[in-house]
Amino acid sequence: MTRDDVLTYIKTLHGHQRRDQLVALRSLFTWAKRNGLLFRNPTSRIKVGQYEYGVLQPLVLAQVGRSVAAATTPATRLILALAAVHAARVAQIGMLMLDDVDLGNRRLTIAGRVRPLDDLTLKLLLDWLEHRRNRWPSTANLHLLINNQTATKTSRASNHRISTSMRGQDATLERLRVDRQLEEALTHGPDPLRLAEVFGLDEKTAMRHADSARQLLEAAAEQKFREGRQ
Template sequence: MFQIRRDFARWVPEQPDARQHNPWLAWARHTAHRLGESRGWPRRTRVRADQALIVMLTGHAEGDLIRHSELSPALRPRGLSTEHTAEILDHIGVLLDDRPSPFEQWLEPKLAGLAPGIRRDVEHWTRLLHDGGPRSKARDTTTVSGYLNRIRPVLLEWSTRYDHLREVTRDDILNHLSTIHGSQRQHTLIALRSLFGGAKRNGTIFKNPTIRIRVGQRQDGVLQPLQPEHITNAVAAVTSPADRLTLALAAVHAARPGAIRRLQLDDLDIGNRRLTIDGRTRPLDELTLQAALDWLHHRRHRWPNTANPHLLINKRTALETGPVSKNSVATTALHGQTATIERLRIDRQLEEALVHGPDPLHLASIFGLDEKTAIRYADSARALLETSAESLNAVTASVDDQR
């Protein structure tokens, strides 16, 4: 009639007989041994994983499932890892992942306050963006959240007057767009077009009110180079070998944070002094080479048995095979600095355009940029060079007049 959850907190270590005749515990221990061997777990990690398995599987019977929500209350007070335990239990097929989806946790508050009819269409549209469909690819979570966050204020305002999106008129959209300008207006209209276009395809509205409303041509500003003191401050801020290597990869090779996280050990060819970033091989300069050697020495000393193939690892990923998190790529060390990893990457590409000429084809070939991005860097470099030439001519004319 109802389900009783096991009390794992009642486990006591003086139960050797129950453990010796438990096939599930034996299977889990074998699985843990295989994972530990393949990932280079140190002895302490293996011992603690075994302790966690004893806690969770003592008394386990055929057909039992262990919920993910039960791991933390049973293991955290003992200082045992829930992540490793969950992975092992999942391998042997006894884990029930009952954690709420992060997307669901984010979406529910965002839909709060919307009229029921509007909420229904917005929820369907947001889920379609996130999950994809027969005729559409799934979008990145950042894109989905950006779309909904951009139009949520106007959706809340419409919900005070309307019950359904079909009641929203072209004038309503134009009135809202008249209150915002620049890139904010463009992004809002793009999101509204996507929302009403999806509702029109689903048949929940009769007419798309965003039709024939022009987005307008976006005018990108001129990219500006970093000042020498900004770069000096950034160099002084990074102290760890991993952060210094990250800084070199961004400032010298214009590597994006995602590309830095994806770098594998095999991408670094020290003997031939070559570096491969996202499939593009380039020469390895002296600065990056020295930073890489310092990092590899630190990595071997700190995690000698790790099996993680990624170049950059930390104390958590050293026991796994995945990349470090986004927040691990020198973000803490450069917090508050003008020369962030992204700004250093932009500055490097702009420097290439200034030194070797504003040629989009050259930039695309060196850094793997798409056509529009390469043209933007070339245009910015051309504008900076023209401004510099005008300033030089003005100084020369002033000197001639004084003579």
């Protein structure tokens, strides 16, 4: 049995089943080599890994469309853009301050990272700020997003209030955030270093997104090749 044989076999397994089978094979072949039954252990350079995640799948247009349709206020439209365009987490959106918005230079600072303001987000920001001034002209709350409860305080809006408009949708704020990161990897290449730099992802998350994008691109190329041969 060769290393390729082992790889071919474990590709048919997933999750804990893959991990358990690979651990068993490594133990078996280590024993066989130690007792002179094998010259080379075919599993010696195959990593067991902690957990095998499924391939992240991009959202379809209809799913995104339903979430866009559900965003009917200036606040929810801005929140949707922050998740879908800038891949901001719900908590990060809630912690945004007015000082994080630099309209003159078209920049937005999210979780300490400066991002350029695209035309859509800029328009939605201007719409929200105008609504905010008209609705709560005397508020002392310096958070970007406020509501009836927080306008008379200085605290941020809760995660529940921020995400509630997308509850029940396929394209939740979290899925929109992940979809944006996956779209970046599909468009500019599955490079985990780039993903970490653009979105501030940790190494493990960036590698997972890059790996999913790589598999999706390979599957698309294979499908195109098959169609070309027909």
